[in-house]
Amino acid sequence: MTPWTAAALLVVAGLALAAAARLWLGYPPAPGLRALARREAAFLDAAADAMFPPGGPLPSGRDARVAEGLDAYLRVVPARMRRLMRLLFALLEHATLVFPAPPPRGRRRFSSLARAQRAAVLEAWRTSDVFARRLVFTSLRALLVNAYVADRGVLSALGLAPYVVETPVAEADLLYPPLGMPRSAIRPTATTPPSDGRPLAPDAPRLFGPGAPAAPEPRP
C-alpha cells in the first residue's frame, strides 16, 4: 500500500466515522427505558413535543410521557412489528438530513430541530400527495396518539377515564385461571347474579381522575 492510498483510506474512514456519529451519536441518556434506544427515545420525545405542544387545553406530549408509554408498548408487541417500528423511527429521525426542514439549519436530525421546524416536517408528511408518505405519518401518529391518550392525565382532562364497573362472577370464571396460572389457581367461589343491565349514571365513579374511589391501576 502506498502512502497516498493509506492516506486516502484514512480520509474515507474518517468521513465514515463522522457520518456515523452524525447519524447515531450525541443523544441524551434515556434512563429507565427498557425497549427504546436513547436515539429512539429522543426522536419520540421530539415528535410528541411537536404533535402535542404545551399551552393547549390538554397536557403536553412531554407531560404525558409519550416516550415512556411507547417504551412499555414496544415491550409487548411481536418482534417483527418492533423491528418495523424502529425502522419507522430511524427513517423519520434521519430523513431531514436528506430532505431538510425549513431554515434555519434545517439539515439536522429531526430531534435536533426546533419545535416549529419539527411541526413543519410532520405536516409535510401528513399532507403529502404521495400515499406512502402519508402512511408513514399515519403510522407514527397512531403510535404517538395511543401513548398520549392512554396517559391518565390526558384521559382525565378529557373526562373519558373508564368507569368503575362491578364484575359478576360467572360460570366461566370458575373454568379459567388468570393468565399465566395453572388451573389449580382457580379459586373455588360461588357465582354471583349476572349484570342487571342498569345503565351507568353520568356521575358514576371512574377508575382514576377526580372522584376516583380507589388507587389507580398501574400502567401495563
Next chain:
Amino acid sequence: MTAALAGEVRVFADYAGDVREEADVAVVGSGPCGAVVAKELAEAGRRVVLLEEGPPFTPSDFVLDGAHSMARTMREGGLRATRGYVMPTLQAICLGGGSLVNSAICVRPPDFVFDAWCEDFELARTRGKDLAPHFDAVSDFLGIAPTPEDVQGPRNLLFRDGCRALGIASEPIPRNVRGCRGSGECFTGCRSRAKQSMDLSYVPAALRAGARVLTSVQVQGVRTQGARVLGVEGRVVAPFGGPASHRVRVDARVVVLSAGCMATPILLQRSGNLANRSGQVGRNLQFHPGVMMTGVFPERVRPEFGATQGYQSLAFLEQGFKLETFWAPPTALALRMPGMGDAFVRRLAELPRSATWDAILSCHRSLGTVRPRRGSGLDPVITWHFHPDDVPLLGRATAVLARIFEAAGAEKVLPGVHGLPDELPAREAAEALARRAWKATDVVSGSTHAFCTTRMHGDPRRGVVDESGRCHDLDNLYVADTGVFPRCTSVNPMLTAMALAHRTAAAIRDRA
C-alpha cells in the same frame, strides 16, 4: 402423556409433556364458529377436542388501554395490515376468538344476499329460509336482542335522530348481550360479563357436555391418508407469541377447521396444499372495508357511555353499504382527529363533544389472496386491492354519513379525506364528498370482516367446500368460519358464520 380430563380446559401452565388425544371430532379454533361446532357435537354425544392457540382471558386479565389490549388479544399484536391496498385488519388469538373483543353485533343478512349466493355459486340449500332454523338456534342460545334504549347513550341516539329527520330507516343493533350497562368496553373485554362471548357461552356449554378444550395449542398441520384426514398435530405455544414447546397430536374421525378466514387457508397450504384441487384455497379474499366520520356537536355527548355500537341503518345495503355508530377505546378513536400540533390538540379536546359513525362497504369485486408468511406459524401475507368499481362506494357512504350528522345537529364534521379540509360544516362536507373523484388512497380504511378464502361452491372445480362445509376433496374434513362465505354478507358476519357452523355441526352429526 395422554390427557384423560373430560370436560375441562387446559392452559399453558398445565402442560408438562407431549399431548396425545383421541376424539370423534377435533375442532381447530374456538371463535364463534368453532365454539358452536364443539358445543353442538359434544351435546350430540361426540367426543370433542377443541383446540385454541390463544389463552383464556378472565376479567382480571383485561387491559383497558386499546393498544395494549390489542397487543395481547390480536395476532401480530393487532398491527396486521394488507399489502396492495394497505389496510389494517385484525384477527383475535384468545379463547372465544373475536367474540371476546368485538362489539357483539349479530345481524341477519337480508334474503337478497343468500339468493345471490345460491344463483352465482350453484348452491341449492343456502337461501334465507334454509338457514333460518340455524339462525334461530344461535339467536335463542345467545339471547340476541336489539340494544335497549337506556344503554344507547347520546352518540347512538343522535344517529337515530339524524336518520329519522332524513327519513332513513334505522334500528337498534341486535347483539349477543345480556345486561349491558353501557360501559363502552366491548373492544377490550366486557367487565360486566354481559357480552355473551364464546368463552362465556358456547365453550362452557361444550365443556358441560364433555368437550375437552386445549388452549395454547397451535395446530400446524392436518394429517391425512388418501382422501381422509386422520387428525391434527401441532405444538404447545406460550401466550403472546412465546416459544413452542411440547408436541400435540389429536387423532380424530372428523376434523373441523375454524381457524378463521386467514389462518384456515394457511393451515391447508402448510398441510401439503390440502383440499385445493380447485386451486381456490387462499384466493377470493374479500373484505368489508370500513370508513369512519366524526361529527362534533355543540354540547358534550358523553361519548364514553353507551353500547359500543348501538344503532345501524340497513337502508343502503342494496347500494353496497351499511351504516352504524361506533365507539372504541379513546386511544383508538383519537386517531380519527386530523391536524398537527396546536390544531390537533384542540380537536382532541373536542372528543367529548364528538360522535363517530362508520360505513362498511360490500366490496365484492375487490379481491385478494392469503399465503403463508415465512416461518412455521399461521400468520399470513395478505394481498388485497380495491377494485375501481368499488371505490365510488367510499364517496356515497361518507356523503350520507355527513348528511346524517347535519340532520342530527353536528356543528362540523371531520371527513378524514385527503385533499379536503380537516373540518367542514356537515352540509359542505356532504356535497364535497359526493362530487369528488375518489381514489381508494384518499382515506385509510380498516376492516375486521374478511371472507371467502375457502369458499363454498356447488362446483368442486370452483370452490373448496360444499354447502355443509365439507371439503370437496376430502371425506371428513370440514371448514367452519367466514372463509366459506362465497361472497361478503353486506352486514356484520358473525351471526351468519355461526348459523353456517350450526348447519355444519348438524351435517356432521347426521352423517356419523
